[in-house]
Amino acid sequence: MIEEAGPSRRELLTMIGKAGGAIAMYQAMTALGHAAETQFTGPPALSGARKGSKVLVLGAGLAGMLAAYELRKAGYAVQILEYQARPGGRNYSIRGGDKIVEVGGATQTCEFQPGNYLNPGPWRIPHHHRTLLHYCKAFGVELEPFIQMNHNAFVHQTKAFGGKPQRYKELATDFKGHVSELLSKSLNAGALDQQVTAEDKARLIDALRDWGLLDGDLKYASNVHVSSQRGYDRAPGGGVNGEPTPSKINSLSDLLDSKVWTQMGFYFNYVMQTTMFQPKGGMDMIGKAFAKQLAGLITYNAKVTKIAQGDAGVSVMWEDVKTGKVSEAKADYCVCTIPLPVLNQIDIQVGAPMKAAIKAVPYSGQVKIGLEMRSRFWEEKYSIYGGHSFTDQAIALISYPNFDFFKDKPAVLLGAFANGAGGYQLAGMTPEQRIEAALAQGSVFHPAEYRKEFMNGVSLAWSRQPWILGCCGSWTEASRAQHYQNLVAMDGRIVLAGEHASYYGCWMEGALLSSLDAIERLHKTALAA
Amino acid sequence: MIRSHRQMTRRRMRRASAIALPLAAILCAWTVGGRAQDTAGGGPSSVKVGGEGKEVFETICQACHLADAKGGSGIPALAGNTHLADKDFMVDILLKGRGGMPWFNDMLTPKQIAAVATYVRSHFNSYSEPVTEADVQRIAGGAKASPRDCATC
Incomplete structure (x- = not known):
């Protein structure tokens, strides 16, 4: 069988995106089976950088290193300046001797x-x-x-169970048991007849009996059936004394003190599943692996003091924090991943909208x-x-x-x-x-x-931490509306990247997705110039 | 039965568009609801911030501005800070945040904000006129606490 050399999935999606806009692309991605869980469609296929063009990347965290890695593949000369003596930024592990x-x-x-x-x-x-x-x-x-x-593992609330931690399985089983009992009894009493059809009512009661481990009277009670989820007082064994002893369930009132639904809900979070x-060996294996790909391109202990741009390119002043020596780095473009609490103290030559955005994101x-x-x-x-x-x-x-x-x-x-x-x-x-x-x-x-x-x-x-002064950028609905697009938009020859420039704040994935989006726009701008 | 590629694609696209709308709605709710950041998941915290200015300073402010209120590495010093001569200056920042510093109108009451402003102005500086709860209300001008889009901040 001969396969036609058709477009790759990524190329296809890009074509659809150009032709029909974001919604068409989203629908196509869903049809291809992977849109719902990520916006990532594969590494970017950037190529054909203008000969001799150079990009300066500020920050050797994941966003900066990914930008450098992919831009070099596209043909750019790349240099990274990093304030610390190690790569990775927040991708960091602390070991003996550190x-x-x-x-x-x-x-x-x-x-x-x-x-x-x-x-x-x-x-x-x-x-x-x-x-x-x-x-x-x-x-x-x-x-x-x-x-x-x-x-x-345990759940502890200072004001629940006299401050004694309880096993998660016991509280979670009790919570769904009590809720199932109350809901099924309400259904039985006709309290929800306006909302539920007779057929669904019967099915829901069956479901609650099953899910909540209720007995024949729709009661949640201490018995071996319930213990098969919440655990036993004496676990099943072998031989003469093999028979288990059930554990005693908690009352609804005690259970409400435990607030266990916050943990149950926590595990349902999309990012926590x-x-x-x-x-x-440690999270920093990722930062180290990126840095290995970029051997020789990263200058460590480099503190950026000024970022300027003009018709001819970008000029960045930096200080070697060990020697105090001040140098200038020049490039055609700049990807700046410096965390905003630090960046807002650096003299950066960008327009008022981006400047305002840089100052609008607390950490x-x-x-x-x-x-x-x-x-x-x-x-x-x-x-x-x-x-x-x-x-x-x-x-x-x-x-x-x-x-x-x-x-x-x-x-x-x-x-x-x-x-x-x-x-x-x-x-x-x-x-x-x-x-x-x-x-x-x-x-x-x-x-x-x-x-x-x-x-x-x-x-x-x-x-x-002097190199970041916080952990993650925090946005509000109002600050997103006012500043987000101004933060991520390319300003002349400068584009920002990092978790702060994403809707995936505080996650490495956000830093990487932000970086990919930034360099694709940078590349397009560079080719059009 | 052999279906053309085109038919297949059309069928897939129809299926896709049928679920695209609810998905978009979910994504939107997720963004707004905002439990997106990495959090411990321990549920509501029992950590209480005391009512006295000194307690508020020690529980909250010194995390960044340090116990001696001298800051450093770009964190502004609160000690010997002439901006604080203006009674409204610190309250305004506590209510609205500034740069990397978050607002605290969701974590501290107007009374606590007044107390800590009074404490910082008098203890680490020599501005003795107290900041009152009424001052805080006046500066807030009826603005409500800004909800943050995550549970971590």
Whole structure:
């Protein structure tokens, strides 16, 4: 059989997009089976850059490095300036020996054992983040499962169950049981006859009985059937004493105190659904893999102080933070991925709309804390293998490691993923105070072991990182309407990229999609010039 | 039965357009509803910000401006800051945000905003005239708290 050399799927979609606009392309993509979950249609096929044309990329985070990688493939000369001494930006892992210096001078040196790490920024990758997964595969980054959902981990609310953490499976089973009982009884009593047909009413009651584990009287009660989901007081065994003993369900009122629906809803979030991944050995394996592709193109320790443009090109002044030496870098175009809280302090020659947009996006402040423990007591004594235990305290959760299960050696717990008021509170502390707070709060889950097994800890307060001054850009509906298009539009020879220039804020996928969109427009502009 | 490629495509396109609208609606709701950022998922936090100006400063402000209010690396110092001579200056920024700094009218009450402005102006500077809740209401001019598009910020 001879195949015709037809257009590739990407070319086809581009053609449809040009002919019929975004909606036609969207419909075509849906028909091809992949639009709903991503806007990524494959790596860009840019080519034919004008001979000798050069692009300067500011920032060696994922957005900057992807821009450099694809633009070089298209034929541009590329140079990257990076403020830090490492690639990756927020794609970052902290290991033993690493030093963290905050604004104000507080300094920590991580003491983790070899092989252990903390991912202080991104730490989990949704299965539909196709752009990121594509480049991980292309660059040989090995991925392993990230254990997102763990029915056996805990949920803790200070004002529920006397402050005693409960297993997620018990609360979640009880929640759907009680809701099913009430709803099915309401249906039976005719309370919803206006809304539901007689036929659907019967089917829904059957469904609720099944889903909620209700008994013959549509009651949610303590019995072995219910225990088959929420767990037993005595688990099934073999031989003479094999018969299990059911566990006792919680009352509706106690259950409402637990607010377990927030976790149940959390797992339904599009970006939180299983399957999720993490790179083996630390999240920064991704940044390192990108940097490996760009060997020799990245200048580290380069602090950008001024960005100018004119008819002849772009001129960027930068300072070597080690030596203080000031240099000028020139190019035809510039992809700027500098985080906005830093960029808004740099003299940049762009129009008023982009300047206003740069100043319109505040950044969230989050804190992550890694605690190295002597043993994996959460596995040995609690049967918890990966996943998260949630709390309403400032730390918000503790999360268990997703690799090295069953090993007899120290392991690192994520001891806090704090945001909102809790994030500010922890960030405002000294590093020592943060560790103490993390131990005090995390002890609610594992009181006998948490302090006893603790070896050392490290924290990262994003609001105090001098190279970013925050974690992620936060938009509102109003700021999107007023500034988003001005932020992403090419201004002369300069285009911005990064998670802040996407509708996928705070995710690596957003940084990459933003970068691809920016360079495609840059390339088009460069060819038309 | 052999169907032409064209027929097949048309059938697919029809199917696609039938579901395109609800999908667009969902995407839109997702953007507005905005639980898009990575969050811990712990549900509502029990962390309380105290009512005194000092407590508000220590729980919130020093995360960035540091315990001595001297800032650094582009984070403005609040200590010895002559802009604060203007009573409205700090309140205005707390209500609306500025640059990388978020607004706090959704996290702090007008009373807390007045308290922390009074504290910062008098403790780290020598402006002793207190900022009142009425000042905050006046500067806000009836503007409501701005909802953020994510649970993390």
